[in-house]
Amino acid sequence: MNKCSLAIDIGASSGKLVAGYVENEKLKLKEVHRFENTIMKKGDHFCWDLESLFKEIKKGIHACREQGLKPESIGIDTWAVDFVLLDENDALLTDAVAYRDSRTDGMMEEVFTHISKERLYLETGIQFQKFNTIYQLHALKKSNPEILEKAKTFLMIPDYLNYLLSGVKANEYTNATTTQLVNAFTKKWDKDLLDQLGINKDMFQEILPPTSSLGNLKAELVKEFGFDMNVLLPATHDTGSAVVSVPEADDTIYISSGTWSLIGVENNFPICVTKALDYNFTNEGGFDYRFRFLKNIMGLWMIQEVKRNYHNTYSFAEFVGLANQEIDFHSKVNVDDDRFLKPENMIEEIQTYCAETAQSIPQNPGQVAKCVFDSLAVSYQTAINQIEEVYEKDFQTINVIGGGAQNEMLNQLIADTTKKEVLAGPVEATAIGNVVSQLITLDEIKGLKEARNIIKNSFELEKYTSKKKVEGLR
Template sequence: MEYYLAIDIGASSGRHILGSVENGKLKLEEIYRFENGISKINDEFCWDIDKLFESVKIGIKKCVELGKIPRSVGIDTWAVDFVLLDENDKLLGNAVSYRDDRTEGMMEEVFEIIPKDMMYLYTGIAFQRFNTIYQLLSIKKNKPEILEKAKTFLMIPDYLNFLLTGKKVNEYTNASTTQLVNSFDRTWDPKILDDLGIKQDIFQEIKLPKTRLGTLRAELAIEFGFDMEVILPATHDTGSAFISSVCNDSDSIYLSSGTWSLIGLENRFPLCVPQTMEYNFTNEGGIDYRYRFLKNIMGLWVIQEVSRNLDNKYSFSELVDLAREKASFTSVVDVNDDRFLKPENMIMEIKNYCLETNQKVPEEVGEIAMCVYNSLAHCYQNAVLNIEEIFEKKFERINIFGGGCQNNFLNELVANVTGKEVLAGPIEATAIGNIVAQLLSYNIYKDLGEARSSIKESFNIITFKPGDV
């Protein structure tokens, strides 16, 4: 049996998942799970990048303990965050999180140098205050000595790959989220970098998913007791998740549901026009130079924070049950409002928003949860309407995949609010997409269409229709 290892690292946890192909079906096995999160270091919210790499190594050793040695490994993480290395490949500063407020006001400063419409024309990337470009400008403005010393720019998965292999590359799908890559020629945009005064030579060659980086560093192969290839998946977790859609047609909208909700579709060319800029849609890189035309929506982060504010007294399934009991509660918030990005208290922000917009203020836990789920469904509906207006067509269905697709109540709300058929699954979309990129690299699947057909046959997909209760 040949195994392929996906290391999928999210904002709150990471997993090592082994994949194999048996009788044409893809099989998954979770090997190791570890915690992740941000903590405050010297007034910055940071990732513990050293601990992350130790967790990567521990999970690989678990495979050895089980006697299931992977042929290859791929790592995916969230987007936009990065590290800078000095001439000795040592970290400069902290691995700062996109949720840190260092980018406050940076977007406006960029627009004084490069007009907003030109920035969108160059990159096709939606304007989010935490994008890499604004993080770099913040460093340039507030800690210029770091950029002056920097010799290497690597995004988080790029850095983990460097620690594994010694190879420095920037993977395409994650690089595209920086707002520094030209959407048409798919390389680092020299004009943007020059206009902002950021050194071009710190950036690496951009490589595509399915690229084989090579084998492990010699010392790691000795430490693990075996060697394997490191293959680039779509290192942006949403890029990997989109690979796993079971709808390989032109009538479906994709929704990757997790901490963030990413809703959109695959396109063969970027749409960098005033209408898509106005609606704040992004054109992120995908596998085989496809474009993920989508909108970022705050997602299940909102209910996660509600749970935290309630001291995790209720499980997420209990919150769903309480929301069902208050299904008649109709107040809606705009979950994409910046106030919900990292509030001191999510519940108070929800209440204040409802108060300010003259809606009924949720008081009971079930009302708060219902408000969140209803708000997500309505935000998805707004995005669907935008997409249908842009493409001048009606779409038949929405494929919701990722961990959030397990929330059947939210799936029902989405079907009813949008009037679309909803296909829920696969759950482990990101890990599946990661593994599929490795399988495609080895020609075990001939193309993405064949891979998606296999995914549909391999995993449970649940259908929800409008009117289902």
């Protein structure tokens, strides 16, 4: 076997460890461990259980050995914006409060009293979402200023997990950009901005790009696992890794479809213009210092919550089947309304929205699911129209990547709504991007262009056109 890399891909609802290597110019993947990830209530806040996540990571590494795999490297990607703070002894000062927590309510408006919205966008290029790290830090400064005064280290979630593996503290570039505290042009922490907000700039670490090495595993972990690995940085923001799987194409818009839907295009430079600000598009950092010009849309979180509200009686595939039976039901909601961020009951929130907007109220699982899928398709269409307006060009193809690419009904709805060609896949886009980033670092793959050609040759895509699905494309 050629050099093998291990991707740790943790999303907002689940995580997995996937081993990957190149053989005969194709990428081979093997899932070695999968686990759930959920938000828990801890005191007054909703938090991530980092101790549990690290235990699952270690289980997955042990599973590698049991399955006869010996990866040479390991890399982590997770969701964005959330963080922990460490004290002078490297002990946790904070829990990993989740972005869906309500502590940031009203914080964005308070930050605008210190720095204008326009300046913040022109310097960072990041869209305005109430849960961005900048607003979380402002909330912490307001509620517990003593914690910020004691803090010696700021680490985002993948940074902290990397620290547990390697003992090295660093901030990775793609995830750091989502904080709304990194200058889009210098690609460094914006110290003037931090000073203006009264946030201690000394707790931030050096920003390292994807393909950087943090060194080997800590000695006690090598002893525990029975083998060593190089701890490498992929794009630690999961969407940053996922977009690595999108082929080079000037006429393609991608939708990274999972708990969130990230819809956009890849650029070599940030687009910090007034129209992009008005439409609330972001310029997140990407692999090879590229930029992801995209909009964050609520995504499949809504159907995940609906599934939970129905006590997991129906699978996602069954929701699609039930929705397909409700061809005469057409109510829609604004999926980006804050009411859907973390409601007590998603079904009731959808029904209330429909009632408030004088639409038919969904009464059964099929109608609720169809409302979600139709609403997502409309929100995608709106975002695509805005992208085309900013770029002053038409895009011909939409590439849906990630777990949502398996939803045939939604893929067809996107094709029907946008009247564009839709390519679905690869499904494991994030893990794929994570693996090939490591293999580039290990010189198994010669750069991003070759990586994308290998991915294109390794995974079959499905093609959808308006009212027609075409099987088996590459």
